[in-house]
Amino acid sequence: MEQITFDQLKEELFHEKMANGLEVYILPKKGFNKTYATFTTKYGSVDNTFVPLGKNEFVKVPDGIAHFLEHKLFEKEDGDVFQQFSKQGASANAFTSFTRTAYLFSSTADVEKNLETLIDFVQSPYFSEKTVEKEKGIIGQEITMYDDNPDWRLYFGLIQNLYQNHPVRIDIAGTIESISHITKDWLYECYNTFYHPSNMLLFIVGPVDPEKIMNQVRNNQAAKDYKDMPEIKRKFEDEPQAAAEKKQVMQMNVQTPKCLVGIKALHVDQTGREMLKNELTMNVLLDLLFGKSSDYYYELYNDGLVDDSFSYDYTQEQGFGFAMVGGDTNNPDQLSERIQKILIAAKSKGTFTDEQLERAKKKKIGAFLRAINSPEYIANQFTRYAFNEMDLFDVVPTLEGITIKDVESLAEEVIAEERFSVCQIVPKK
Amino acid sequence: MNASEERMIEMQGYKLHVIETNKYKTNTxxxxxxxxxxxxxxxxRALLPxxxxxxxxxYPATTKLRAHLDELYGATLFVDLAxxxxxxxxxxxxxxxxxxxLSDPAPLLKKGFELLAEILTKPNVSGSSFDKETIEKEKRTLKQRIQSVYDDKMRYSNARLIEEMCKGEPYALQVNGDLEDVDAITAENLYDYYKKAFLEDEMDLYVVGDVKEEDVRKAxxxxxxxxxxxxxxxxEQEVQKRSEVNEVKEHQDVKQGKLNIGYRTNIKYGDPDYFTLQVFxxxxxxxxxxKLFINVREKASLAYYxxxxxxxxxxxxxxxxxxxNKNYDQAVGIIHEQMEAMKKGDFTDEELTQTKAVIRxxxxxxLDTSRGLLxxxxxNVVAxxxxxxxxxxxxxxxVTRDQIVQTANKIDLDTIYFLTGSEAGE
Structure with a gap:
């Protein structure tokens, strides 16, 4: 077991790679009641074309299957794993993103029992035709719920504008039509391909004894028979650099219009330190332009174009990425024009001062401290970083190293009208 | 278990509550x-903060205040209504x-207090009026905030249930106030209200973190x-039990129907059977x-939540x-059955122990998050x-099985609200 110490943050991290390839991390948090554990596979909604384990040909699976599998893994021959967790005083959950599926629990007692339950239920699938059919009603309602949610529609609408071929444009839960094609055999095929321990990471954070917990995981894994697994082959179609659509306007049952401007990212082949630096620099750039202390934000607010729903965000993963800026507005066309103008203006040198940059960096460093109060943040983000070969605990030193030149050259490169797109939601007439 | 020690100190015009803990990397x-x-x-009151x-x-301009917060290592400041x-x-x-x-050892907590005091006690005032321009901007934002509830159907249907159920009671008011009352607010009358609120409101200051009580008290x-x-x-609100359940259906262009049912528990925080109600x-x-999750979702596949x-x-x-929309009758029927089961004591000992473990x-x-703890x-302040x-x-x-059954029988169904996209729910 490897031990890593972070002096400034006064945290310690323990790590071991199991014989079957599973990565295990433990971060002890003294003084906390809660232990939080996530068991995550590097498999999400975008992994829809791949070579199944033991086969030679690529297959394309129905949209929404990674999320469907997440739901179905909780059901076993003798009942529901939720019940098991609550008998042990724990609360369990799971989520599926574009690139990951995570199973988790939190509990303040019986941590070892709950950890055993988590690992074992994820590692023992049980799918039957009957339960697969039953789940279609439940997930159908989940999909309909999102269909009525204008913010979700706006967000996905923008992604679909930006991406032409990449499966990031497919809704994570799929559609009622696409999930109707899911069968237990499809689920097993996905499970067997992506849930091998060598494609997974277990993170435990809480008031635990790392020695003891690592030992427990080691014994648990040693008792299971996993064969070595060849590298997973995934396929993604080529994606042009430019945005697929310039603009999309959707009509919905809302009172206030919504507008989001997106930029399709560059460098989506990065990993490791390079990716971390790019991602953080992009975040700093957006903060400088649209943060609440920026002049641009102040002008937009004064002119009545934005309210407190205004926000901005940057996402970067393997093969796709985007920045998004916007919110509720009474004048969606004017807002999208102004945001694009602000972005274009940021390309010219001398837009930002050293003082502004230092302030933006301080803000991000403080936000990081606040975030690591949260066991959920630590486990989920650490996993996301690790799957991209980055280290969560490099965030502060990397931020400290960002210069005006870094921000300027990123702005110059990434901001381009051909990669812009706009999505708006307006009230139905 | 580390039950947090809350120390309370009477201050001038308010109570100070200090919770010393070294769990966090920040102070709240x-x-x-x-x-x-x-x-x-x-x-x-919705506009004032x-x-x-x-x-x-x-900091007459928001930009200056926000720059100062960034300078303080991204201190967060936000206001909230409940x-x-x-x-x-x-x-x-x-x-x-x-x-x-942090690598920079300059103390930050005192700066946080100064900022709070600045915002609470030194507003941008000329004569006996707030800054007019600020008021106009914030009124506009408040209107949008009130309206935005309509666009989030989950929040909307919940707000509508309360409105229908508590008609005539103060609780029917929305937390952000009434759209129709925004225009009448002026820079002058809001300033008057500000003075009144700071004279009459019950005020509490909470400080959680790696702090010393003495320093906090001094600051x-x-x-x-x-x-x-x-x-x-x-x-006190006297509520009469309805002779008939109040059933409200509202039609809108929605794909999914939102079913919200309100009950009067007739039990409040501080009542002897409040803990029983929690277990219930x-x-x-x-x-x-x-029961609801198992029977509405898992068994009948009618819902995601x-x-x-x-x-x-x-x-x-x-x-x-x-x-x-078409499953209204079935869903309401299943929910009623679950309530009946509770009233008859139709739940297992295992459900009881399991529930206690999960609530605990x-x-x-x-308690692990400073805001949750607060x-x-x-x-205790409210009750x-x-x-x-x-x-x-x-x-x-x-809490015993008998107590739960007794408590269940105190609960009255009041209002069933359904936001529906079609006539099918009729």
Whole structure:
């Protein structure tokens, strides 16, 4: 077991790679009641074309299957794993993103029992035709719920504008039509391909004894028979650099219009330190332009174009990425024009001062401290970083190293009208 | 278990609550102001904290204040409104990094206090009026905030249930006030209200983090002093049991129907059977092992979510679920059956033990976040009680099957609200 110490943050991290390839991390948090554990596979909604384990040909699976599998893994021959967790005083959950599926629990007692339950239920699938059919009603309602949610529609609408071929444009839960094609055999095929321990990471954070917990995981894994697994082959179609659509306007049952401007990212082949630096620099750039202390934000607010729903965000993963800026507005066309103008203006040198940059960096460093109060943040983000070969605990030193030149050259490169797109939601007439 | 030690100190015009802990990398300062919920004041109270945080004497423009916050290692400042029972509560929250974890050792906590005092006590005022431009901007934003509830159908249907159920009671008011009352607010009358609120509201200051009580007390007494007051009590609401269930259907262009059912529990925080009610809610609909989740979602596949929650200070329980428009009768039927089962004591001992374990876990987890801890502690201010978290855990552990059945039989169904996209629900 490897031990890593972070002096400034006064945290310690323990790590071991199991014989079957599973990565295990433990971060002890003294003084906390809660232990939080996530068991995550590097498999999400975008992994829809791949070579199944033991086969030679690529297959394309129905949209929404990674999320469907997440739901179905909780059901076993003798009942529901939720019940098991609550008998042990724990609360369990799971989520599926574009690139990951995570199973988790939190509990303040019986941590070892709950950890055993988590690992074992994820590692023992049980799918039957009957339960697969039953789940279609439940997930159908989940999909309909999102269909009525204008913010979700706006967000996905923008992604679909930006991406032409990449499966990031497919809704994570799929559609009622696409999930109707899911069968237990499809689920097993996905499970067997992506849930091998060598494609997974277990993170435990809480008031635990790392020695003891690592030992427990080691014994648990040693008792299971996993064969070595060849590298997973995934396929993604080529994606042009430019945005697929310039603009999309959707009509919905809302009172206030919504507008989001997106930029399709560059460098989506990065990993490791390079990716971390790019991602953080992009975040700093957006903060400088649209943060609440920026002049641009102040002008937009004064002119009545934005309210407190205004926000901005940057996402970067393997093969796709985007920045998004916007919110509720009474004048969606004017807002999208102004945001694009602000972005274009940021390309010219001398837009930002050293003082502004230092302030933006301080803000991000403080936000990081606040975030690591949260066991959920630590486990989920650490996993996301690790799957991209980055280290969560490099965030502060990397931020400290960002210069005006870094921000300027990123702005110059990434901001381009051909990669812009706009999505708006307006009230139905 | 480490039940957090809350120390309370009477200050001039408010109570200071200090919770010393070294769990966090940040320190949290929360200022709360509580007053009875009234139609006359609620909209002003929704606007007031927004005006105070967006323009003070030292930071007349939001940009300057926000730059200062960034400078303080991204200290966060935000305001929040809540309805608890018949009270309206304004909160100002500041979370600021603990410099122990930064390479720059300049102390930050005192700066947080100074900032809070600046915002609360030194607004941007000329004569007897707030800055007019600020008021106009914030009124516009408030209108949008009130309207935005309509666009989020889950929030909308919940707000509509309360409106229908509590018609004529202060609790029917929306937390952000009334759209129609925004225009009448002026820079002058809001300034008058500001003075009144700081003279009459019940005010509490909470500080959580790696702090020393003595330092906190010193900083607070230096920077924050108000007139002493006797807090106003909201008048007790007499609610008559309905002779017939109030069924409301509303049609809108939605794909999924939103079913919200309101019950009067007739039990409030501080009542002897409050802990029993919590266990009741846990078995009935609070969790993913509860009757609602199992029967509406898992067995009948009607919904993605089906849950119940309590409004502890008002004595309400609300069930919410998103269903297909055509499944209204079936879903309502299943929910009624679950309530009947509870009233007859039709639940296993295992459900009971399981629920207690999960509630205990939930409370202990809540204590791990500074904001969760404050929410739990603030119950005592609203209900004028002095219930320790340890007592809460012990009392809940003692709840028996008979008590739950008795409690279940006190609960009255009041209103069924359905937001539906089609005529199928008729």
């Amino acid at each position: 300062i929360v200022w709360r102001m509580k007053a009875p919920l009234t139609k006359e004041d609620v909209t002003k 927004q005006v105070l945080q967006s323009s003070s004497a030292k 309805k608890k029972g018949e009270y309206h509560i304004i909160s100002f929250l500041i979370e600021i990094a603990n410099e122990k974890f 607070a007494s230096e920077l924050l002093q108000f007139e002493n007051r006797t807090p106003k009590q909201a008048p 809610n846990g078995i009935f609909g609070g969790f993913s092992h509860s 089906a849950a119940s929650r309590l409004e502890s200070h008002k004595g309400l329980m609300m069930v919410m679920s998103g269903i297909d 876990n939930q409370i202990l987890e809540t 929410e739990i502690l603030y119950h 004028q009680t002095d219930i320790k978290i340890d007592d809460w855990l012990t009392e809940m552990g003692k």
